[in-house]
């Protein structure tokens with residue numbers, strides 16, 4: 001393997017090894033129970049011995065009325081078989097470098113009332129019903145894993161962040177229902193945004209107050225910005241993770257209550273220099289009496305109700321190049337974004353309305369929400385905006 005490829009694999013492995021907490025799965029899944037009755041669930045980035053997704057579905061297999069649960073693990077996962085010394089159906093020890101599958105259609109309960117940890121361990125250790133070796137390393141793109149995908153009704157997992165685009169594309173290609181974790185940055189990926197715009201993918205309920213904590217292998221703890229990794233808990237803290245799904249849920253039908261007015265307050269809603277729409281910095285400021293295009297931060301999607309607003313597009317694709325509008329030096333150049341005319345005396349002010357917009361997955365927060373050219377710009381460059389329009 002070329003040196004660059006090895007380096008980028010190692011970098012991605014670091015980015016990808018985050019383990020979801022049981023409570024976070026429970027909290028999100030609470031909103032979708034009705035979808036699970038009689039379904040085959042696939043967790044295809046999930047070591048059956050370690051993943052809380054597997055544990056959650058084993059424990060709730062009977063309660064949710066599942067038909068079948070399939071969990072496949074990826075060979076290079078550094079936690080394979082770490083907690084228990086385990087053996088597969090051939091009595092061979094479970095080892096790193098190998099993919100495994102657990103495929104079950106019943107979860108027995110020793111006390112007849114609920115699935116306990118003892119029941120789960122017995123199942124994992126069962127030679128007949130437990131974990132089997134895959135032919136390959138368990139890559140979700142491999143033929144044998146795709147064969148499992150085809151048999152699944154709903155895919156639920158936290159997939160590798162570095163392969164998110166490919167992962168979602170595969171789910172869409174095979175027409176699967178899904179509920180998965182991803183970075184909010186993915187919203188504006190060119191492969192993901194059109195799916196959101198066409199109502200083929202939407203956001204789930206998300207992490208409480210946008211605070212997501214994931215377990216990481218201790219040897220991967222080095223190199224995080226201060227405050228991201230807590231050695232006492234073994235958890236990393238990210239501010240921009242969310243759930244992506246195509247399962248319907250109640251929140252996306254809740255009407256956003258709008259109480260601000262545009263007419264009579266036009267000065268509060270400036271127009272972009274390079275696109276014909278008004279700018280709104282906070283979702284709570286969306287006016288109730290405006291039926292043309294409105295630019296909102298991507299955090300709006302947490303509140304999006306497709307019956308109330310349609311999504312027209314995003315600044316990344318809609319903004320006219322500033323070079324066609326203003327002289328060089330009067331704006332900060334960069335990838336396409338929307339710009340607002342900015343009086344010179346305000347050029348060095350920043351606003352704090354979009355901090356959550358631009359918080360990276362590694363937890364580092366970008367300190368200001370707009371970029372101003374040094375020496376005082378005439379136009380301020382905004383972070384990503386989504387254009388929405390009220391439905392009548």
Ligand SMILES: C[S@@+](CC[C@H](N)C(=O)[O-])C[C@H]1O[C@@H](n2cnc3c(N)ncnc32)[C@H](O)[C@@H]1O
Pocket residue numbers: 016017018019020044045046047051052053073074076077078138139140141157158159160161163
């Ligand atoms: C973000 S972690 C989440 C693990 C687990 N789903 C959870 O939520 O606890 C992503 C997992 O995907 C695995 N992975 C990486 N590349 C993969 C691939 N090509 N196919 C399947 N799994 C992969 C990683 O080893 C890692 O365990």
